Amino acid sequence: MAFLKTLLLGTLGLAPEVLAANLLASHYTGKIFSLSFTGSGKNATLVNKSSVSGCGTLPAWLHVDSGVVYCVDEDWNGSGILASYSVGSDGSLKQTGRAVTAGASVHGTPYGGEDGKGFIATVEYDPSTLTRYKLPLSNASTVLAQSKFNMSEPGPNSRQNAPHPHAAQLDPTGKFLIVPDLGADLIRVFSIDAKTGDLTACEPGVAGAGDGPRHGAWWAPESGSTAGQRLYTVNELGNSVSAWTVSYPDGGCLSLEKTQTLSTYAEGSAAPNGSKAAEVHVSGNFLYAANRADETFGPQNDSLVTYSIDPSSGDIKFVEATPAHAWFPRTFSINKAGDLVAVGGQTSSNVAIIARDPKTGKLGDLVANLPIATPGTPQQEDGLSVVVWVE
Numbered sequence: 001m002a003f004l005k006t007l008l009l010g011t012l013g014l015a016p017e018v019l020a021a022n023l024l025a026s027h028y029t030g031k032i033f034s035l036s037f038t039g040s041g042k043n044a045t046l047v048n049k050s051s052v053s054g055c056g057t058l059p060a061w062l063h064v065d066s067g068v069v070y071c072v073d074e075d076w077n078g079s080g081i082l083a084s085y086s087v088g089s090d091g092s093l094k095q096t097g098r099a100v101t102a103g104a105s106v107h108g109t110p111y112g113g114e115d116g117k118g119f120i121a122t123v124e125y126d127p128s129t130l131t132r133y134k135l136p137l138s139n140a141s142t143v144l145a146q147s148k149f150n151m152s153e154p155g156p157n158s159r160q161n162a163p164h165p166h167a168a169q170l171d172p173t174g175k176f177l178i179v180p181d182l183g184a185d186l187i188r189v190f191s192i193d194a195k196t197g198d199l200t201a202c203e204p205g206v207a208g209a210g211d212g213p214r215h216g217a218w219w220a221p222e223s224g225s226t227a228g229q230r231l232y233t234v235n236e237l238g239n240s241v242s243a244w245t246v247s248y249p250d251g252g253c254l255s256l257e258k259t260q261t262l263s264t265y266a267e268g269s270a271a272p273n274g275s276k277a278a279e280v281h282v283s284g285n286f287l288y289a290a291n292r293a294d295e296t297f298g299p300q301n302d303s304l305v306t307y308s309i310d311p312s313s314g315d316i317k318f319v320e321a322t323p324a325h326a327w328f329p330r331t332f333s334i335n336k337a338g339d340l341v342a343v344g345g346q347t348s349s350n351v352a353i354i355a356r357d358p359k360t361g362k363l364g365d366l367v368a369n370l371p372i373a374t375p376g377t378p379q380q381e382d383g384l385s386v387v388v389w390v391e
């Protein structure tokens with residue numbers, strides 16, 4: 001399409017259109033910034049075009065889904081906001097819905113209904129809850145249902161005093177929800193009733209003791225097929241990633257079995273004190289994870305790690321660590337073309353755009369960098385919370 005446009009404009013003797021890519025970055029001071037990335041190589045620019053509020057005091061997660069953005073609020077003083085926005089062609093946001101919640105949410109995803117947007121599930125870290133609301137959101141929205149997780153005894157890490165669900169993510173079929181639980185060392189699994197929004201607990205995947213799973217990313221040898229499908233999770237407490245086989249027994253629950261756990265550090269390097277793995281994504285046959293506060297590449301310069309995925313088995317292998325160009329990269333996002341990675345430095349409060357070779361999976365040079373609002377304080381819940389491409 002872009003090629004065709006360039007060709008047509010070219011034959012008309014006009015300058016080729018420079019296509020802008022839009023990103024969103026949320027900040028723990030309450031705003032969501034619309035950013036625009038244009039150009040390439042040395043001419044690339046990243047600018048902040050506009051911002052909105054309306055997601056409470058601590059916007060902690062953005063879910064972007066075909067022109068709609070959902071935002072959850074981590075406010076831990078007892079009241080928060082769950083918000084939805086529409087995205088304009090210039091990347092600007094317009095609030096479309098807003099519900100009052102009990103706050104403390106760290107992640108969420110729409111699910112069910114006829115179009116995958118019938119309901120939204122959020123997770124609350126400290127309260128140990130999974131909460132559901134009906135979509136669309138309005139001032140009159142109330143909690144549809146809530147489950148509070150239990151565990152019989154504390155885990156080996158001092159942060160594992162209680163269940164701490166850290167994400168609610170759909171599987172590729174849209175029929176199951178997974179909830180990595182950092183406190184309970186479980187990947188909780190739920191089957192979705194698309195009509196009612198009901199979630200029924202299945203057997204969870206069991207992580208290693210003290211792993212503290214946080215988020216997951218899916219991969220399959222052939223997109224659109226569940227044959228050979230894998231889940232990779234990032235373990236915040238263990239500073240590692242785990243690979244899981246995923247099976248779909250006839251009419252039954254999605255089932256997970258852990259096959260590998262690899263460090264987010266090269267062999268011979270240990271996770272520095274205070275470092276916490278944060279995020280995991282797949283692009284092509286490569287897996288990437290982010291390390292927070294390891295300062296592997298110098299002061300305020302943490303690392304991203306690359307693993308190759310064996311295309312026949314789905315097994316992973318550590319490749320290398322590269323600079324995140326950010327301090328405390330809580331999130332990162334790979335564009336659809338697979339040639340750019342946006343890294344959100346929480347403490348440094350910047351968005352760094354890094355080149356990626358879609359063929360080799362190699363992360364390359366920094367192509368653009370933008371400081372956003374005010375920097376955070378080390379290990380505190382402030383600074384930039386999320387960056388994501390809007391495509």
Ligand SMILES: *[C@@H]1O[C@H](CO)[C@@H](O)[C@H](O)[C@H]1NC(C)=O
Nearest residue numbers: 018038039040041042043044
């Ligand atoms: C960058 O911009 C300059 C000046 O507009 C232009 O001469 C040059 O060809 C551009 N380089 C690239 C790689 O686009």
Ligand SMILES: *[C@@H]1O[C@H](CO)[C@@H](O)[C@H](O)[C@H]1NC(C)=O
Nearest residue numbers: 056057058074075076077078
């Ligand atoms: C929670 O309340 C405390 C005390 O009033 C205040 O200092 C803090 O900023 C509040 N936090 C949020 C996220 O609103």
Ligand SMILES: *[C@@H]1O[C@H](CO)[C@@H](O)[C@H](O)[C@H]1NC(C)=O
Nearest residue numbers: 054097098099100138139140
């Ligand atoms: C919903 O609440 C917001 C914020 O309090 C308010 O501005 C808006 O007018 C309300 N909308 C409706 C339809 O009541």
Ligand SMILES: *[C@@H]1O[C@H](CO)[C@@H](O)[C@H](O)[C@H]1NC(C)=O
Nearest residue numbers: 130146147148149150151201
């Ligand atoms: C957790 O325990 C409480 C009290 O025993 C129980 O009511 C609740 O159903 C349990 N939650 C889950 C998700 O099993």
Ligand SMILES: *[C@@H]1O[C@H](CO)[C@@H](O)[C@H](O)[C@H]1NC(C)=O
Nearest residue numbers: 271272273274275293378379
């Ligand atoms: C690790 O860091 C924490 C706080 O940042 C500190 O309390 C603790 O003593 C450190 N442990 C070691 C082994 O250095």
Ligand SMILES: *[C@@H]1O[C@H](CO)[C@@H](O)[C@H](O)[C@H]1NC(C)=O
Nearest residue numbers: 297298299300301323325326
């Ligand atoms: C991070 O490290 C890389 C590689 O040494 C360097 O090019 C880059 O300037 C550093 N960035 C920061 C913010 O320190």
Ligand SMILES: *[C@@H]1O[C@H](CO)[C@@H](O)[C@H](O)[C@H]1NC(C)=O
Nearest residue numbers: 048049050051371372373374
């Ligand atoms: C973003 O851009 C707006 C408009 O140009 C400007 O007012 C604001 O200060 C910028 N904010 C940041 C965080 O750079």
